[in-house]
Amino acid sequence: MYEGMTGRTTPPPCRGFRRARVIPAVAVPLALLAAACSAPGSGDTDSASGDSAVSTSLGKGKVTLRMYAETGFPLAKALADEFTRQHPNVTFKVREDQFTVLVENAPRVLAGDNAPDVIRLPTMVDLVKDGLLKNLDPYVKAYGWDKFPASQLAQLRVDKNGQRGSGPLYGTGLGYSVTGVFFNKDLAKKVGMTRPPTTVAEFEGLLAKAKKDGVQPIVQFNKNTAGINFPYQALQNQFADPARVNDWVFQKPGATFDTPASVKAAQTIEKWAKAGYFTKDANAMDYTTMVGDFTKGRGLFMFNGDWESANLDTKMPGNVGFFLFPAETATGRLVAMSSPNTFGIGARAKHPNEAAFFLNWLHTDPKARKILVDVGGSSPGGPAGLAVPEAKEGSVLASTLRASQQLAAENGAVDFTANATGSIFASAITPELQKLVVGQQTPEGYVKAVQKEYEKELSQ
Amino acid sequence: MTQAAQGTTRGRPAKTSSRRTAGPAQVWAGRVPRVLRGTSRARWSGWLFVLPALAMYGFFVLKPLLTTFQYTLYRWDGIGPSQWAGLDNYRTVLTDPDLLEIILHAFVLIVFFSFVPVALGLLVASLIHRVTRGPLGTAARTVLFLPQVIPLVAAGIAWSWVLSTTGMVNQVLNAVGLGRYSRAWLGEFDTALPAVGVIGAWVLLGLCTILLVTGISKIDPALYEAARIDGAGSVREFFAVTLPSLRREIGICLTVTVIAALASFDIVYISTSGGPGTATTVPGLEIYRLAFAQRQVGLASALAVVLMLLVLVCVLPIQRLSREGK
Numbered sequence: 115m116y117e118g119m120t121g122r123t124t125p126p127p128c129r130g131f132r133r134a135r136v137i138p139a140v141a142v143p144l145a146l147l148a149a150a151c152s153a154p155g156s157g158d159t160d161s162a163s164g165d166s167a168v169s170t171s172l173g174k175g176k177v178t179l180r181m182y183a184e185t186g187f188p189l190a191k192a193l194a195d196e197f198t199r200q201h202p203n204v205t206f207k208v209r210e211d212q213f214t215v216l217v218e219n220a221p222r223v224l225a226g227d228n229a230p231d232v233i234r235l236p237t238m239v240d241l242v243k244d245g246l247l248k249n250l251d252p253y254v255k256a257y258g259w260d261k262f263p264a265s266q267l268a269q270l271r272v273d274k275n276g277q278r279g280s281g282p283l284y285g286t287g288l289g290y291s292v293t294g295v296f297f298n299k300d301l302a303k304k305v306g307m308t309r310p311p312t313t314v315a316e317f318e319g320l321l322a323k324a325k326k327d328g329v330q331p332i333v334q335f336n337k338n339t340a341g342i343n344f345p346y347q348a349l350q351n352q353f354a355d356p357a358r359v360n361d362w363v364f365q366k367p368g369a370t371f372d373t374p375a376s377v378k379a380a381q382t383i384e385k386w387a388k389a390g391y392f393t394k395d396a397n398a399m400d401y402t403t404m405v406g407d408f409t410k411g412r413g414l415f416m417f418n419g420d421w422e423s424a425n426l427d428t429k430m431p432g433n434v435g436f437f438l439f440p441a442e443t444a445t446g447r448l449v450a451m452s453s454p455n456t457f458g459i460g461a462r463a464k465h466p467n468e469a470a471f472f473l474n475w476l477h478t479d480p481k482a483r484k485i486l487v488d489v490g491g492s493s494p495g496g497p498a499g500l501a502v503p504e505a506k507e508g509s510v511l512a513s514t515l516r517a518s519q520q521l522a523a524e525n526g527a528v529d530f531t532a533n534a535t536g537s538i539f540a541s542a543i544t545p546e547l548q549k550l551v552v553g554q555q556t557p558e559g560y561v562k563a564v565q566k567e568y569e570k571e572l573s574q
Numbered sequence: 575m576t577q578a579a580q581g582t583t584r585g586r587p588a589k590t591s592s593r594r595t596a597g598p599a600q601v602w603a604g605r606v607p608r609v610l611r612g613t614s615r616a617r618w619s620g621w622l623f624v625l626p627a628l629a630m631y632g633f634f635v636l637k638p639l640l641t642t643f644q645y646t647l648y649r650w651d652g653i654g655p656s657q658w659a660g661l662d663n664y665r666t667v668l669t670d671p672d673l674l675e676i677i678l679h680a681f682v683l684i685v686f687f688s689f690v691p692v693a694l695g696l697l698v699a700s701l702i703h704r705v706t707r708g709p710l711g712t713a714a715r716t717v718l719f720l721p722q723v724i725p726l727v728a729a730g731i732a733w734s735w736v737l738s739t740t741g742m743v744n745q746v747l748n749a750v751g752l753g754r755y756s757r758a759w760l761g762e763f764d765t766a767l768p769a770v771g772v773i774g775a776w777v778l779l780g781l782c783t784i785l786l787v788t789g790i791s792k793i794d795p796a797l798y799e800a801a802r803i804d805g806a807g808s809v810r811e812f813f814a815v816t817l818p819s820l821r822r823e824i825g826i827c828l829t830v831t832v833i834a835a836l837a838s839f840d841i842v843y844i845s846t847s848g849g850p851g852t853a854t855t856v857p858g859l860e861i862y863r864l865a866f867a868q869r870q871v872g873l874a875s876a877l878a879v880v881l882m883l884l885v886l887v888c889v890l891p892i893q894r895l896s897r898e899g900k
Contacts, residue, residue: 154641154648154871155656218866221653240869244654337761338847395739397850398761537868548850554763555851574649574870 168252169467170474177204177468182223182230185210187421189288189455189490190234193476196485204468214339217536221246229462231469235285237533238458239365242272242284248459250283253470259286261497262477263522266290269364269453269529278364278529286473287454289492292518292527293344293419294438294450296426296510301329301414302435310437312444314352321391324414331391333413335404339532339539340547342383342396344417344451347531348439349379351449356528363529365572371531371565380550380557387551397548420514421455423491427509436513438521448520452527455492487511493518535571542567645875652871663876673877676855677884679767680836683856684888686771687778687835692827694775695782696820700812702783703790715787719780726777730844733773734760737845760846766853773841778834782827789823790816825896829889836885857881 183190194206209230211219217236223229224246241247254260259267266287273281295317297307305324311317324331335341351359354375361369386392393399393413408416409429417439426434438448459469476482477496484503486494491511493502502519505511521527532539546563549555555563646663650656667673698718705711721729736742737759744756759769797815806814839858842848848855848863857877865874 153656153658154645154650155652155654214867221651221869225653240651244651246653337849395758395761398738398758537863540863540867545849545851549763552763552850571868 168256168470170253170256170471172201172204172468172471174203177465179204179206179232179465179468179472180228180230180463181206181208182216182220182233183208183210184216184234185212187455187490189486190457192485192489193288193482196481197472197475200479200481204472224460224462227462229460229464231459231463231465232457232472233460234288235456235458237536238270238284238456239272239276239278240536241458243276246461247284248461248463248466250285250459250470253474254283257470257474258497259283259474259477262495263498265522265525265527266454266495270456270458277366279360279366285454285456285458286477287495288457288476289455289486289490290452290495290518291419291421291455291492292438292450292452292514292521293348293417294436294514294517295348296408296416296418296422297435297437298408298411298414298430299433299435301411305329305414307414310435311440313440313446314349314442317440320414321386322389325390330393330413332386332393332415332417333399333404333407334392334396334417335399335401336392336396336548336551337398337400338544339401340544341399341401341404341417342392342547342551343530343532343539343543345386345439346379346383346547347451347528348417349382350376350531351451351528352439352442352446353378356449356526359531360528362568363531363534365534371568372561376561376564377557380560383547384550384553384557388553392551396551419451420491420511420518423509423511423514424489425491427506427511432508434510436510436517438517447526448524449526449528450517450521451530452518452521453529453533454495455490487515493522534568538564538568538571541571642875642878645871646879648872650871651869652865653869656872659872663872664880666873667876667880672852673860676852676860677857677880679854680838680856680881680884682767683771683774683835683838684832686768687774687838688828688831690771690775691778691782691831692824694779695786695827696817696824698779698783699786699790700816702787715784718783721777722780722784724777726840727844729773729777730841733776733841734845737769761850763850763853766846766850770842770845770854773845774835774838777841778831781830785823785827786820789820793819821896825892828892828896832888832892833885836881836888 179194181190181194191208191210194208198205213234213236216234220233220236221241221244224233224241225244229246235241235247238247250259267283268279270278270285270287271281271283272278297310301324305320305327307320307323311320321331332345334345340346347359354373358369358373358375362371387396399407404416405418405422405425407413409426411430411433420436423436438450441447441449457473459466459473463469476486477494478500480503483494483496483500486492487503487505488511491514493515494500502515505515532543542564546555546560550557550560647659647661648656649659649662702711702714702718705714738744739756739758739761741759743759744753747753747756757765759765793815797819798811801811801815837858838856839862842854842856842859843862846854848859858881861874861878861881863874864870864877868874
């Protein structure tokens, strides 16, 4: 191609011709538009094909369930394999993508002809509005999921106004994650930390002590997506009634991000950043680098979730601990971000009954529950009466499981602010937090920017 | 643009009319098999030969282009029902300060993606062309062209390591005692965009050099001889002979690289994802985000159309300038 371009013997094109080219460029699209193409999206929208009768029996026929899961987390595949071992007539066709890719693809994949039966769900409100997810209420009744602790599934309910927290159920969890603070035991000893901090002030004292002793206080990623939102929300949860955070995430009318607690949390993050508690290159550190640096002993604390427990136990056995972020006062209620590893059933799924059977199985089958703990690192959820499988004593997995139960007992679970709308994380929280930690945004400005984007997205 | 040159036979305009007019589409259409040259005798059979290519072109280039135009006029999340929005999406693109800042970033990248590679390419090409014949010349050309062969994603990953806090750039700075200048090049607001630009310059330098070397080798050696006899030094020779003779090649380099700068996506997505803040967010990335993450297909399409027009506005004058005077 380039040779034709550079041929110096070719004469210049005729001018009239060149001008003539412009006219069709403009005229053709307009003419075709005028020819009234139908508006996009007006085709078959509400085409839920799964009107088949609800059944709790698996049957004997051969079934292939399509599963769409997240790359980097072997849990879904491990559960699928075990299920096939127990029920050989059901096999899985698993497709995996990175989470951000999955979030972007989910609507189109669910709307397609080969919609997945079981799918890892991002924020679900838009999907429910577009009629792409199966209402699981019939299965709640059929399987008795109403006997699960109510708070376990509350985040997965969406009512007809698109508000989460109540209404029909649209998903269940492959494990129920909890977040908090991982710490390096060797470094903790070095800075004189003998027990997990019990107040925010005590935690800040440890940060200051570590800094003074030449230990990096926190390794936290903030590239691509804002990892500093973990400590930010951990603080925000403590500074006011966490129900207000949940209301905002669930899009309750009148809920706002612009509260004194949010500002105070932003001021604290700003203070920590200025004091050098985060690494200088936090904005250039991605998630993988953070976990790598933490396992190599390059930082005392890391804010993260129990999905890393099994990995950390392998990489730094005996040298890693976990605690829930402390309250403002030693007697305060423990609150932490905790959310199900959500999986739902596509409205156009070919085998919704088998998919629901699978979701019920993994909450109740002892083998499945063991896999959820060992591979997933999270509490398996399910009926309150079922025992949680034991993890090895002294492992961080055992600590995160205990924390999970403690949180459930205190009813202290809140959802991630990142899940409030489809793109609040990418459009506001991430860029604005990146600015906040280098002093390009003020705490007040941060809070207002997030609320502004939230309102913009809700108005669409 | 270049089809114009291909489609003419000894000065007569060709009869075929599968002219391309759209900016980004040009790149794609280049892959459609070359259209046969028409003569009045073979007019109809000519069309027959063109038909398969034309059908492909229509289906994969024109139709998506028209659909994009259509989407710009709606508010649509990509799945559910859409609402007529008229020109609202265009109004948003042209008035939203965030989107305007993003477009500005693309123009900053032109400096790195176009001016730097072309300037350096000219320098390197005029040096290299003295050794073009030996094995050394082949080696030099291969090395210079290598970045063009490496997938942009791989280049982006490799460079994000080189530019990281513990990467090669900072190691070198520390080694020569300039450690106080070391930083997370891609993670700081002031340096992120130039750092992305450097990656682009590295990728595109090879392409420019090869095009320019090819151009130089076509220059009549007699011109150089004449210049030397007239007592011109190598600098004078460069400005009097090489530069004017390379007008067309420079035009092509600028065209290709300006499009690469304005439509950049891969390098930015891999190395910074548009961060920190929005310091390196470019239109290509924002279109993708708007369409797939925010699910505002109409606004994303409007930004895409505006971007296409920007590409045309930038590229057409370059085409014109590089052709004049022939």
